[in-house]
Amino acid sequence: MGTADDTAEDHGGHHLPADEDWPRGFGEASWWPFVSAAGAAGLYVGAALFLLGRGDVEIVSPMAGPAVFIASTGLFLGGLFGWLYHAFIADFWTRGTDEHSADTLRFAMVLFLGTEIATFGAGFIYYFFIRVGTWAPGELPHLLSSLVLANTAILVVSSFTFHFAEVALRKGNRRRFLGLLSATALLGIVFIGGQILEYYTFIVEEGFTLTSGIFASAFFGLTGLHGLHVTLGAVLIGIVLVRAFAGQYSAERHTSVSTVSMYWHFVDVVWLFLVVVLYVGAVANV
Template identity: 55%
Template sequence: MGTGGHTDPPDEHAPRADGSGHRVPEGQSPEEYGDHRGRGDHDDHGHEHRSRWPLVAAAGAAGLYGGVASYILGNETGLVPPLLGVGLAVVGTIVLLAGVAGWVDQAFLAPARDPQGAPKSRDSYVSTTLVFLATDVSTFGALFVYYFFVRVGAWPPEELPPLLGSLVIVNTAILVASSVTFHYAHEALEDDERRRFLGLLGTTLVLGLVFLAGQAYEYYEFIAAEGFTLSSGVFGTAFFGLTGLHGLHVTLGVGGIAVLCWRALRGHYGPNRDTSIATVSLYWHFVDAVWLFLVIVLYVGASV
């Protein structure tokens, strides 16, 4: 206060307060500071939505595969009780299914129930998806190691069907094309091109379904025409184990893309609301890469 009851003019260099009483940093207006605080609060709120379900699913998968390995080891060597492996596999399966169910509900169904709710933390979902895919590499890796042991030991098998034909080439092209359409669908969403996004995402779903139909037809040809089945020696076990596991992954991916299409048609996605698109696309590209490696090692490798 100045003398004589007059109010001193405000110091333009003194820190100001916004509407909530917070001190505004020098060089910012209260409105700018409020916007900054709002973004900060939003970011902090977003980071509360870290998904634990991919890690739960990965732990369950580890228990399942470890149980199967323990069961085989127990049967072959007697070092561990086979029932221990069965119990571990059962528990692992339950945890795996619970993790997948929780993940699907949290990442897909909950946002669909409340599409206007607070956006989830994209980075946390993407990072946990990458962790899940890293653990999934070990799943395929175990079966590939088994196949490599087959190649070193009992090779060549007595009866090997013609693996490398036009069907697998067409199927491979279809899966690669689906990965390309998914990538450009995501780009279209980021550019806010809704019609192009919906068209490419729907195309990805159709290509995934066609791939599954092609793999089912291939199985039919091998089993009905060639007599080549899961019980056709160690190579049959490796072939159907690897392609069947991959087919399961493709089926899960197609289910995820179908949910994306359903939500996209309801207008749940936009340039800044693409967490589900980003996570499913990572999974789908992973499935595509595994298939290419599988074709090179299993189909081409067994034919040379």
């Protein structure tokens, strides 16, 4: 029998990386993407239920939306972890370095980022239609604050630390790689904390909420979507960081580092676009 057949027999008749993802007889099918998709769909359901519970007539319980949203977030992250675990982590030590497989995974990340561009693009198109129409957003909070500027600087710096962490790994400087990757994870957490603080200021102190008008819906929709992506990126960096301290990366084996780096640079660029369009653009010509 061939090598592929021998590998399949060693893993219960399945081929890596999905050897444990589906009952016997389903080949390489994986149920983890379906779990992630169900969780992602639940996020939209939770947002819809939140709005239905906040109207003049409460169609559903006000707690239904947040409950579904939190449960869906857990489902999405759990599915994503299972998916990434079997793609990158399971049997890491026994797998050889296959540059063809690495290129395939990087190309898959490029395709994924293409879908993300379409997702954010839809939100920006919605906002642009609002902006070119009769622009009467009402009373706006102080959008372009020092907190936003500091948060922007933090995210930009985190992109540089991640880039140079990857450079250090490729050069075999493991200590520098671990230090810069740890700094990237910390900066990501600080950014998320800054956005939570901004939301608290807007919602609690200034009364600017999702239902405060058409601009508010676009603002919280886009910044919330980006915040979700940054949180996901922080989780991915955390997984990479744990694996890095376990010694699972080298100058020859770093596919998941480079793919997560691509994702993190993407959310950085999106945030800069958000700041220009939403924060700076919203107050222009008001």
